[in-house]
Amino acid sequence: MAKAPVLTPQAEDFPRWYQDLINKAELADNGPVRGTMVIRPYGYGLWERMQQDMDARIKAVGVQNAYFPLFIPQSYLTREAEHVEGFAPELAVVTHGGGKKLEEPVVVRPTSETIINEYFSKWVQSYRDLPLLINQWANVVRWELRPRLFLRTSEFLWQEGHTAHATYEDARDFAARIHRHVYADFMENVLAMDVVLGRKTAKERFAGAINTLTLEGMMGDGKALQLGTSHELGQNFARAFNTQFLSKDGTQELVWQTSWGSTTRMIGALVMMHGDDNGLRVPPRLAPVQAVVLAIKGDEAVLAKVREIGDRLAAAGVRVQVDDRTDTPFGRRAVDWELKGVPVRIEVGPRDLEGGTAMVARRIPGGKEPVRLDLLPDLLPKVLEEDQALLLRQARERREARTSDVRTVQEAAEAAAAGGWARIRWADLGPEGEAALAEQAATVRCLVAEDGSVPDADDAPGNVAFVARAY
Amino acid sequence: MAKAPVLTPQAEDFPRWYQDLINKAELADNGPVRGTMVIRPYGYGLWERMQQDMDARIKAVGVQNAYFPLFIPQSYLTREAEHVEGFAPELAVVTHGGGKKLEEPVVVRPTSETIINEYFSKWVQSYRDLPLLINQWANVVRWELRPRLFLRTSEFLWQEGHTAHATYEDARDFAARIHRHVYADFMENVLAMDVVLGRKTAKERFAGAINTLTLEGMMGDGKALQLGTSHELGQNFARAFNTQFLSKDGTQELVWQTSWGSTTRMIGALVMMHGDDNGLRVPPRLAPVQAVVLAIKGDEAVLAKVREIGDRLAAAGVRVQVDDRTDTPFGRRAVDWELKGVPVRIEVGPRDLEGGTAMVARRIPGGKEPVRLDLLPDLLPKVLEEDQALLLRQARERREARTSDVRTVQEAAEAAAAGGWARIRWADLGPEGEAALAEQAATVRCLVAEDGSVPDADDAPGNVAFVARAY
Numbered sequence: 001m002a003k004a005p006v007l008t009p010q011a012e013d014f015p016r017w018y019q020d021l022i023n024k025a026e027l028a029d030n031g032p033v034r035g036t037m038v039i040r041p042y043g044y045g046l047w048e049r050m051q052q053d054m055d056a057r058i059k060a061v062g063v064q065n066a067y068f069p070l071f072i073p074q075s076y077l078t079r080e081a082e083h084v085e086g087f088a089p090e091l092a093v094v095t096h097g098g099g100k101k102l103e104e105p106v107v108v109r110p111t112s113e114t115i116i117n118e119y120f121s122k123w124v125q126s127y128r129d130l131p132l133l134i135n136q137w138a139n140v141v142r143w144e145l146r147p148r149l150f151l152r153t154s155e156f157l158w159q160e161g162h163t164a165h166a167t168y169e170d171a172r173d174f175a176a177r178i179h180r181h182v183y184a185d186f187m188e189n190v191l192a193m194d195v196v197l198g199r200k201t202a203k204e205r206f207a208g209a210i211n212t213l214t215l216e217g218m219m220g221d222g223k224a225l226q227l228g229t230s231h232e233l234g235q236n237f238a239r240a241f242n243t244q245f246l247s248k249d250g251t252q253e254l255v256w257q258t259s260w261g262s263t264t265r266m267i268g269a270l271v272m273m274h275g276d277d278n279g280l281r282v283p284p285r286l287a288p289v290q291a292v293v294l295a296i297k298g299d300e301a302v303l304a305k306v307r308e309i310g311d312r313l314a315a316a317g318v319r320v321q322v323d324d325r326t327d328t329p330f331g332r333r334a335v336d337w338e339l340k341g342v343p344v345r346i347e348v349g350p351r352d353l354e355g356g357t358a359m360v361a362r363r364i365p366g367g368k369e370p371v372r373l374d375l376l377p378d379l380l381p382k383v384l385e386e387d388q389a390l391l392l393r394q395a396r397e398r399r400e401a402r403t404s405d406v407r408t409v410q411e412a413a414e415a416a417a418a419g420g421w422a423r424i425r426w427a428d429l430g431p432e433g434e435a436a437l438a439e440q441a442a443t444v445r446c447l448v449a450e451d452g453s454v455p456d457a458d459d460a461p462g463n464v465a466f467v468a469r470a471y
Numbered sequence: 472m473a474k475a476p477v478l479t480p481q482a483e484d485f486p487r488w489y490q491d492l493i494n495k496a497e498l499a500d501n502g503p504v505r506g507t508m509v510i511r512p513y514g515y516g517l518w519e520r521m522q523q524d525m526d527a528r529i530k531a532v533g534v535q536n537a538y539f540p541l542f543i544p545q546s547y548l549t550r551e552a553e554h555v556e557g558f559a560p561e562l563a564v565v566t567h568g569g570g571k572k573l574e575e576p577v578v579v580r581p582t583s584e585t586i587i588n589e590y591f592s593k594w595v596q597s598y599r600d601l602p603l604l605i606n607q608w609a610n611v612v613r614w615e616l617r618p619r620l621f622l623r624t625s626e627f628l629w630q631e632g633h634t635a636h637a638t639y640e641d642a643r644d645f646a647a648r649i650h651r652h653v654y655a656d657f658m659e660n661v662l663a664m665d666v667v668l669g670r671k672t673a674k675e676r677f678a679g680a681i682n683t684l685t686l687e688g689m690m691g692d693g694k695a696l697q698l699g700t701s702h703e704l705g706q707n708f709a710r711a712f713n714t715q716f717l718s719k720d721g722t723q724e725l726v727w728q729t730s731w732g733s734t735t736r737m738i739g740a741l742v743m744m745h746g747d748d749n750g751l752r753v754p755p756r757l758a759p760v761q762a763v764v765l766a767i768k769g770d771e772a773v774l775a776k777v778r779e780i781g782d783r784l785a786a787a788g789v790r791v792q793v794d795d796r797t798d799t800p801f802g803r804r805a806v807d808w809e810l811k812g813v814p815v816r817i818e819v820g821p822r823d824l825e826g827g828t829a830m831v832a833r834r835i836p837g838g839k840e841p842v843r844l845d846l847l848p849d850l851l852p853k854v855l856e857e858d859q860a861l862l863l864r865q866a867r868e869r870r871e872a873r874t875s876d877v878r879t880v881q882e883a884a885e886a887a888a889a890g891g892w893a894r895i896r897w898a899d900l901g902p903e904g905e906a907a908l909a910e911q912a913a914t915v916r917c918l919v920a921e922d923g924s925v926p927d928a929d930d931a932p933g934n935v936a937f938v939a940r941a942y
Binding site for chain 1: 500502503504507508509510511512515516518519535536537538539540541542543544547559560561562563564565566567568569570576577579586589590593599605609610612614615616625626628798799
């Protein structure tokens with residue numbers, strides 16, 4: 001008799017599968033206020049690992065962390081016209097504080113360009129103060145009408161970088177550096193995510209930017225998800241906040257700026273890019289727990305052995321957890337670790353001990369086989385690296401298999417509706433084609449140059465548009 | 472001619488000195504919304520180091536991090552009567568979201584007991600789920616009428632721990648463990664802070680707690696500052712949110728809870744406990760930069776040497792920064808590092824090179840002397856540990872010198888007014904004496920047992936009250 005599936009199968013109902021997984025792997029719960037989210041310890045552990053790794057990469061390019069206030073005077077947002085137009089519909093507004101009605105309502109930050117520029121304009125005096133490279137880890141609020149855990153939540157956690165430069169070129173290069181050497185490098189090498197790097201079309205740009213660079217990933221159902229963005233802000237905010245510096249030539253100049261962000265949405269992406277019908281599959285380099293050693297039964301020899309294996313693997317540099325909760329049935333614990341996507345399970349019972357082996361189950365390729373205990377400390381680090389590479393390869397192969405080259409708007413819309421991506425020359429699409437796609441629920445995710453690089457302009461010759469339905 | 476002081480001298484105007492220091496050492500700025508704060512990179516660097524160290528200590532006692540929403544339905548707060556009474560006057564209220572008036576206003580969390588209990592009541596089913604030990608790093612908002620940077624701000628950063636236990640004893644012991652083995656240990660050993668551990672009187676307890684444990688520090692002006700608190704919540708929130716579990720005996724029982732917090736206020740405490748007329752003095756174990764190597768002049772040999780010294784010290788495990796910004800006058804840079812309180816400055820000029828020495832200035836004891844370059848890597852770690860110990864000793868000695876034993880309410884109030892602390896038997900003070908002190912701007916900071924331990928009850932025989940004016 002086939003056992004009932006723990007999760008709704010992906011093929012049956014992908015959104016339901018996602019919801020089931022988030023819930024049963026104990027990643028998050030819905031908050032009481034619409035669109036808010038409780039990130040549970042296992043989900044938050046993934047975020048902490050992402051933060052640590054990203055934070056080191058961000059600091060390595062010379063950026064310093066700081067913290068700006070949650071509350072922004074409403075008037076700040078209106079200073080940059082496109083920006084307020086983009087964010088006004090999503091704002092949460094505080095009208096009362098300390099038991100009184102406020103004279104000026106304050107908004108809960110949806111992003112911090114405005115308030116940060118207020119301070120940049122004080123801190124930047126001379127070219128010697130540039131580049132000014134700041135990042136903050138914070139919560140932001142954008143009211144969501146159709147919330148979905150991790151993907152669209154009214155409050156989310158993120159990092160937002162904000163920089164000011166003396167020249168256009170310096171700002172442009174910095175935005176590109178974050179895009180490729182911080183975001184793409186992290187997503188590919190740590191999250192094992194297949195990402196397409198490109199530029200947003202004018203229609204899809206960040207409100208207030210002159211250029212938005214994006215990373216787009218294909219989820220398990222063939223839809224696209226935007227995974228991070230890096231914006232060239234030009235001098236738009238500098239003009240609105242009068243952020244000037246004294247140049248080497250003794251003239252007053254407006255700074256050139258960038259901003260860039262990545263969010264807890266990456267956890268949702270991890271689930272939808274790597275998950276399968278049995279649960280999440282966590283890339284080993286990210287995994288808070290890379291291997292779990294399970295005692296099948298609560299017998300003394302077994303308990304002693306799982307602890308010994310745990311110690312040996314920890315000494316070999318593996319992030320390991322011992323599961324000796326033998327008052328919970330083994331089967332239930334095994335399913336739970338599978339759901340949580342721990343890369344390797346090492347299962348030890350009395351019979352294994354006799355043979356000096358343990359059953360090793362690999363979550364990423366799947367399958368289970370007996371391994372001699374003395375070989376584990378050498379084997380595990382290799383297996384983890386192999387499985388890290390396999391995850392990325394599987395994601396890449398899926399995208400390639402589900403992407404088709406098309407020539408017309410209609411073909412592009414059909415490919416997207418069928419659960420895939422379409423590649424189409426921007427010359428064959430253009431802003432009119434893009435508008436037509438919107439009527440069929442498809443969007444241009446990004447533009448990529450003929451050689452796969454990120455183009456300098458929307459209409460650079462040879463540009464190719466990636467078209468998909470998106471989260 | 473004496474040079475003009477960089478900061479208002481402490482003896483002249485302590486609050487002004489504090490404000491000057493925060494500003495000139497670039498720790499923080501006032502935010503645009505009343506009471507909010509911009510934490511600048513140098514200040515935030517201190518906070519990051521505090522976070523890292525505390526986070527490891529919190530995890531070491533078995534606590535996991537999670538994240539709960541910023542927004543709490545207003546109705547949650549009213550469920551625990553004392554709690555809402557305590558926090559209602561300080562709430563920030565969101566009445567509009569996504570362009571519409573909300574059906575139920577939401578409050579911006581002033582603390583998270585209520586929303587966390589909503590989830591604990593779902594997650595806890597059986598005694599097997601206990602203890603449940605959760606912490607979050609987050610921002611909270613409490614509207615401030617008399618804000619002061621780091622000490623009282625409308626928004627501040629903190630960690631808040633929340634735990635649920637099967638028995639009163641287990642909860643009590645856990646609150647005490649956090650109080651002594653996490654907070655006190657961290658403050659004494661890393662922040663070099665002299666702290667008095669005690670319990671709050673009934674009057675000063677957290678709103679909703681049955682007991683509040685506190686750590687109190689004496690600032691440079693003799694006032695007291697509460698540095699962290701750990702609360703026994705009893706079953707108050709469990710009752711309000713029906714947080715029950717199935718006991719081993721098969722009965723439904725309410726959980727026993729704790730909560731505990733420490734905040735960015737610790738940065739203000741660091742300034743006021745260790746700072747002097749020349750600026751901050753950062754304890755070496757905390758310092759993001761323990762030693763700075765300054766090139767006095769931009770000559771090639773000097774620049775090469777400061778980099779070499781920097782590399783050697785880094786290899787010796789010192790957190791070192793090389794200051795080769797020789798386009799800024801040396802004197803200005805030296806004053807800046809002094810203001811920022813970097814424990815050791817190593818100053819290298821052409822003349823020093825000839826002698827194979829550098830001038831080593833120690834910020835904590837003060838003074839400057841030439842040291843042979845080849846001795847630096849061995850010397851520095853020792854000097855840093857010595858100076859760490861010295862800071863704690865100085866703080867402790869000041870408190871002892873400024874604390875007097877008194878017998879009457881009037882004497883206690885006078886000692887506090889004179890910029891010191893008073894120790895008085897609780898039997899000689901009592902709730903009536905405590906009320907009388909309030910009229911003279913003094914408060915009971917905490918109660919301590921005769922032997923210096925933390926008493927089990929307000930009226931335990933031999934209890935001593937510490938009385939002071941407080942921030």
